[in-house]
Amino acid sequence: MAMQMDRTALTLAVDVMGGDKGPKEVIHGAQIAVNRGLQAKLLLVGRENIIEEALAEHPIGDHPVEIQHADGVVAMDDKPARALRRSKDSSMWGAVASVKEGRADGVISCGNTGALMAISRLQLRMIEGIDRPAASALWPSRSGKAVVLDVGANVEVTAEQLVQFAIMGEAYYRALTEKERPVVGLLNVGEEDLKGNTLIRNAAKILREADPEMAFCGFVEGNDISSGEVDVVVTDGFTGNIALKTAEGTARLVGAWVKEALTSNLMAKAGAALMMPSLKKLKTRMDPASVNGAPLLGLGGLVVKSHGGAEAEGICSALMTTEELAAHPFLDAIAKTVASVNDRAKSVDVEDIAAAAE
Amino acid sequence: MAMQMDRTALTLAVDVMGGDKGPKEVIHGAQIAVNRGLQAKLLLVGRENIIEEALAEHPIGDHPVEIQHADGVVAMDDKPARALRRSKDSSMWGAVASVKEGRADGVISCGNTGALMAISRLQLRMIEGIDRPAASALWPSRSGKAVVLDVGANVEVTAEQLVQFAIMGEAYYRALTEKERPVVGLLNVGEEDLKGNTLIRNAAKILREADPEMAFCGFVEGNDISSGEVDVVVTDGFTGNIALKTAEGTARLVGAWVKEALTSNLMAKAGAALMMPSLKKLKTRMDPASVNGAPLLGLGGLVVKSHGGAEAEGICSALMTTEELAAHPFLDAIAKTVASVNDRAKSVDVEDIAAAAE
Numbered sequence: 171m172a173m174q175m176d177r178t179a180l181t182l183a184v185d186v187m188g189g190d191k192g193p194k195e196v197i198h199g200a201q202i203a204v205n206r207g208l209q210a211k212l213l214l215v216g217r218e219n220i221i222e223e224a225l226a227e228h229p230i231g232d233h234p235v236e237i238q239h240a241d242g243v244v245a246m247d248d249k250p251a252r253a254l255r256r257s258k259d260s261s262m263w264g265a266v267a268s269v270k271e272g273r274a275d276g277v278i279s280c281g282n283t284g285a286l287m288a289i290s291r292l293q294l295r296m297i298e299g300i301d302r303p304a305a306s307a308l309w310p311s312r313s314g315k316a317v318v319l320d321v322g323a324n325v326e327v328t329a330e331q332l333v334q335f336a337i338m339g340e341a342y343y344r345a346l347t348e349k350e351r352p353v354v355g356l357l358n359v360g361e362e363d364l365k366g367n368t369l370i371r372n373a374a375k376i377l378r379e380a381d382p383e384m385a386f387c388g389f390v391e392g393n394d395i396s397s398g399e400v401d402v403v404v405t406d407g408f409t410g411n412i413a414l415k416t417a418e419g420t421a422r423l424v425g426a427w428v429k430e431a432l433t434s435n436l437m438a439k440a441g442a443a444l445m446m447p448s449l450k451k452l453k454t455r456m457d458p459a460s461v462n463g464a465p466l467l468g469l470g471g472l473v474v475k476s477h478g479g480a481e482a483e484g485i486c487s488a489l490m491t492t493e494e495l496a497a498h499p500f501l502d503a504i505a506k507t508v509a510s511v512n513d514r515a516k517s518v519d520v521e522d523i524a525a526a527a528e
Numbered sequence: 529m530a531m532q533m534d535r536t537a538l539t540l541a542v543d544v545m546g547g548d549k550g551p552k553e554v555i556h557g558a559q560i561a562v563n564r565g566l567q568a569k570l571l572l573v574g575r576e577n578i579i580e581e582a583l584a585e586h587p588i589g590d591h592p593v594e595i596q597h598a599d600g601v602v603a604m605d606d607k608p609a610r611a612l613r614r615s616k617d618s619s620m621w622g623a624v625a626s627v628k629e630g631r632a633d634g635v636i637s638c639g640n641t642g643a644l645m646a647i648s649r650l651q652l653r654m655i656e657g658i659d660r661p662a663a664s665a666l667w668p669s670r671s672g673k674a675v676v677l678d679v680g681a682n683v684e685v686t687a688e689q690l691v692q693f694a695i696m697g698e699a700y701y702r703a704l705t706e707k708e709r710p711v712v713g714l715l716n717v718g719e720e721d722l723k724g725n726t727l728i729r730n731a732a733k734i735l736r737e738a739d740p741e742m743a744f745c746g747f748v749e750g751n752d753i754s755s756g757e758v759d760v761v762v763t764d765g766f767t768g769n770i771a772l773k774t775a776e777g778t779a780r781l782v783g784a785w786v787k788e789a790l791t792s793n794l795m796a797k798a799g800a801a802l803m804m805p806s807l808k809k810l811k812t813r814m815d816p817a818s819v820n821g822a823p824l825l826g827l828g829g830l831v832v833k834s835h836g837g838a839e840a841e842g843i844c845s846a847l848m849t850t851e852e853l854a855a856h857p858f859l860d861a862i863a864k865t866v867a868s869v870n871d872r873a874k875s876v877d878v879e880d881i882a883a884a885a886e
Contacts, residue, residue, distance in 0.1 A: 312781060322717055325725065359680055359769040367683065392773030396781040405770075411717040412767055413774040415750030420778040423670060423754040427813055428786055431806040438806040444799030448789040455785055 177209035180496050181236075182489065183274035186216035186224070187243045187261035188281025190479045193217075196280065197224035199485025204230045206486065210493045213274050215240050216261040240264040244285045246478060253285035254292065262286060266293050269471040275496040276472030278463070278488050280480055286473065287323060287466060294471040297501060299508040301328075303466040304335045305407070305475060306342060307414055308491070310461060312398030317343045317352075319404060319467065322411035329372035329520060330512075332356065332404055336377055337507045338467040339402035340384060345500035346491075351383075352401035355390030357409060372520040373404075380514035381507070428452075463488030465495060467504070472496055535567035538854050539594075540847065541632035544574035544582075545601045545619035546639025548837045551575075554638065555582035557843025562588045564844065568851045571632050573598050574619040598622040602643045604836060611643035612650065620644060624651050627829040633854040634830035636821070636846050638838055645681060645824060648831045655859060657866040658826040659686075662693045663765070663833060664700060665772055666819045666849070670756030675701045675710075677762060677825065680769035687730035687878060688870075690714065690762055694735055695865045696825040697760035698742060703858035704849075709741075710759035713748035715767060730878040731762075738872035739865070786810075821846030823853060825862070830854055 184200065186193045193216060200212055211234040214221050218239040225235075242260035244253045257263045262281050268274040270293045279286050287303055296303070306319035319339050324331065336354050343352040354377070358370050370389070377386045390400050392413060405413070432442040432449070442449065454460060462484035466473045472495055476488040542558060544551045551574060558570055569592040572579050576597040583593075600618035602611045615621045620639050626632040628651045637644050645661055654661070664677035677697050682689065694712050701710040712735070716728050728747070735744045748758050750771060763771070790800040790807070800807065812818060820842035824831045830853055834846040 310781065312784065325717060357770060359683060359766055392770040392775075393777030393780070395774060396777040408717055409767055409770055412715060412750040412763075412771055416753060416771040416774050417750075417778040419751030419754040420775040421782055422751070423668065424779055424782045426670065427810055431803065431810040434806045434809075438803045441799035441802030444802070445789065445796045448792045448796040451792075452785055452789040 177493060177497055178211075180210035180493060181213050181274045182210045182492050182496065183213040183215055183265040183268040183277040184489075185262045185265040185277065185279035185281055186214050186221055187240070188279045188478075189476070190246065190280070191481060193220050194224045194227060195480075195482055196485055197221065198228045198482035199480070200489060201228040201230050202482055202486040203489040204233045206490070208489055208493055210275070210496065211236065213238055213265075213268055215265040215268065217241065238264055238268065244282050246282050248282055248285055250284035250288040253282060254288050257285065257289060263289055263293075266290050266471075266473065269473070270294055276474060276492045278474045278476060278492045280476040280478055280485065282478075283322070283475055286475055290466060290469050290471070290473045294469045294473070296468055297470055297505050297508065299505070299512045300334050300338070300468040301331055303468040304338060305464050306339060306467055307410075307464050308346075308461045309395055309403070309414075309417070310455065311396045314347070314398070315461070316395055316398075316400060317346075317402045318395060318410055318414065319402075320407040320410050321414045321464065322407045323466065324407040326408070327369075327406040329369050329376060330515070332370070332373035332406070333376045333380075333511065333515065334468070334508060336373075336384065336386070336402065336404045337381065337511060338504050339404060341500040341503040341507065342465065342467055342495075343401050344503070345495055345498035347401075349401065351385040353385045353387050353399070354402040354404065355387045355394065355400040357395075357403050357405035357413070358389040358391065368521050375520055376515045376518045379518045381511045383507075457483070460487055463491035465491075470501065472501070535851060535855055536569075538568035538634075538851060539571050539632045540568045540850055540854065541571040541573055541623040541626040541635040542847075543620045543623040543635065543637035543639055544572050544579055545598070546637045546836075547834070548604065548638070549839060551578050552582045552585060553838075553840055554843055555579065556586045556840035557838070558847060559586040559588050560840055560844040561847040562591045564848070566847055566851055568633070568854065569594065571596055571623075571626055573623040573626065575599065596622055596626065602640050604640050606640055606643055608642035608646040611640060612646050615643065615647060621647055621651075624648050624829075624831065627831070628652055634832060634850045636832045636834055636850050638834040638836055638843065640836070641680070641833055644831065644833055648824060648827050648829070652827045652829040652831070655826055655828055655863050655866065657863070657870045658692050658696070659689055661824040661826040662696060663822050664697060664825055665768075665822050666704075667753055667761070667772075667775070668813065668819060669754045672705070672756070673819070674753055674756075674758060675704075675760045676753060676768055676772065677760075678765040678768050679772045679822065680765045681824065682765040684766070685727075685764040687727050687734060688873070690728070690731035690764070691734045691738075691869065691873065692826070692866060694731075694742065694744070694760065694762045695739065695869060696862050697762060699858040699861040699865065700823065700825055700853075701759050702861070703853055703856035705759075707759065709743040711743045711745050711757070712760040712762065713745045713752065713758040715753075715761050715763035715771070716747040716749065726879050733878055734869075734873045734876045737876045739869045741865075815841070818845055821849035823849075828859065830859070
């Protein structure tokens with residue numbers, strides 16, 4: 171475990187122009203984060219006059235701030251290739267560049283995910299031995315939080331990529347929680363006898379044989395993600411994205427039911443009034459904003475993606491997570507583990523996927 | 529829409545021996561269902577002495593009941609092939625046979641899913657034009673219930689199978705709700721630009737061009753399942769199974785949070801006491817037992833799978849669903865639509881999956 175850094179020595183770059191809600195929402199989020207104890211210096215990247223206007227509306231006192239002007243904006247619906255071609259003057263490019271040039275320890279953006287991935291890969295490169303970045307989510311669970319990855323960056327993966335996700339998720343979880351040996355599981359369906367799991371079976375085999383250090387518990391099911399018994403849940407980006415959004419929808423539905431129960435009649439309303447403090451805590455717990463901020467793991471620098479539609483509270487959470495991660499550098503740990511596992515993985519005898527499908 | 533049948537003229541076959549909780553739980557579920565107004569005659573299939581003992585403990589009065597003796601039991605962990613070979617004297621085989629022979633209008637089993645699929649396919653055959661059965665789930669939503677399929681029967685599917693699932697889900701939803709044109713969506717990740725969706729894009733294209741009657745709304749995301757805006761959500765069995773279990777886990781986690789909020793201190797407890805009636809309704813809504821009972825669609829007969837671990841309440845729900853479906857026959861509707869869509873689908877120009885992957 172790396173030594174914890176002095177947080178006032180950190181700098182976080184913020185792509186102020188990205189996101190659906192506009193620059194003012196981003197600056198408002200920064201203001202809340204500073205009020206809640208964020209210590210890192212903020213490097214605000216975007217149109218100078220807009221940032222200054224937003225800061226006038228949401229002042230952050232004498233907290234260290236630097237503005238880096240960038241004229242361009244990557245649109246939320248730009249294709250990654252197009253964003254790459256014409257983005258070199260954009261706030262997103264500039265914010266990522268500050269990490270590349272060592273002027274910032276991490277970057278956060280609410281902008282276009284595809285463009286952020288492409289711009290980050292181009293500037294920061296991948297960690298040696300990692301094929302593609304994975305988007306990871308913090309997921310509330312009975313024991314606190316679980317890390318789930320990939321939640322949308324890679325719709326199709328190989329067994330080797332799932333192994334890389336497992337190693338990255340483990341290092342990420344360790345950086346966040348200081349738990350030395352996080353429990354890692356591969357997301358699968360319950361029944362053992364089904365076809366189509368060759369990929370996952372191969373990934374499990376490689377993990378078991380090539381990474382004996384990992385506390386790998388084998389396959390887990392959808393309901394295990396929130397059970398608290400597994401810390402890192404590994405899956406492809408298609409399944410992970412659908413699981414994440416399904417959970418958000420479920421929480422929202424149940425939240426509506428709870429609200430209905432609390433206001434259905436006078437007696438219930440009187441009861442709810444007595445319970446106000448407990449209900450407030452419940453509301454905070456159920457607020458998706460409290461877990462906003464997903465690092466794109468595998469890059470040679472810290473890049474955190476916020477929900478495009480995040481409001482100030484969500485942006486604050488993402489900034490807090492980014493500071494936490496910048497203070498516990500884990501990229502070296504990923505690089506070291508990946509190198510040794512990739513090496514040993516070569517001798518693992520995996521099933522032939524094409525043959526198994528027949 | 530088919531005419532509704534007189535429910536007292538229906539017979540439901542019950543595989544009494546399947547399930548984790550044993551025959552008494554199944555009979556107890558039948559007792560609750562009868563008390564709540566189930567009208568169909570019950571054909572109880574299993575060991576006669578065990579059924580009689582269970583009926584003595586959970587009597588169902590003068591409700592029409594017939595016992596069909598079967599000596600064998602399919603074990604919960606039997607492989608389908610093994611279950612098929614040695615299962616012809618089992619309660620599962622006997623229960624499905626009663627549908628084949630026209631002595632029952634539907635069958636319900638809490639037993640081994642793989643064995644139930646295999647035994648049902650062998651005896652009841654598939655509907656012409658349907659490749660494989662799909663397991664469908666009733667999913668609570670803002671507007672009532674959505675149907676999601678496949679939730680675990682087919683881990684890998686083709687675009688044509690997704691189209692078949694859509695047609696089956698539409699007919700199933702119509703039978704349950706009498707809504708003439710249910711809204712059908714294909715489950716996908718949010719971002720359009722991702723690879724790996726050739727399969728789903730092809731399915732969407734076929735549905736649009738070959739089934740103009742369907743109210744097909746295109747792609748939906750995980751959070752749309754419970755939003756109430758889509759009635760039938762179509763996906764492969766891997767994704768569907770993980771989405772279903774993830775939602776169950778999320779509901780359980782949020783339920784634990786709610787319980788904690790209600791009992792965290794004296795004031796909260798006093799408030800909760802005032803709210804008791806509303807909270808009871810909330811608890812029922814959140815109980816997975818209330819949506820137990822998933823038909824295996826595509827078979828030439830009505831086969832409903834209950835959770836293996838279902839308790840009496842869940843078995844009651846599954847029996848109620850089975851009666852509802854038996855009273856609104858929809859197998860002919862599936863057959864008719866599948867035939868015409870399959871015919872038109874041949875002229876739809878779909879993408880080459882292999883080429884798109886390059």
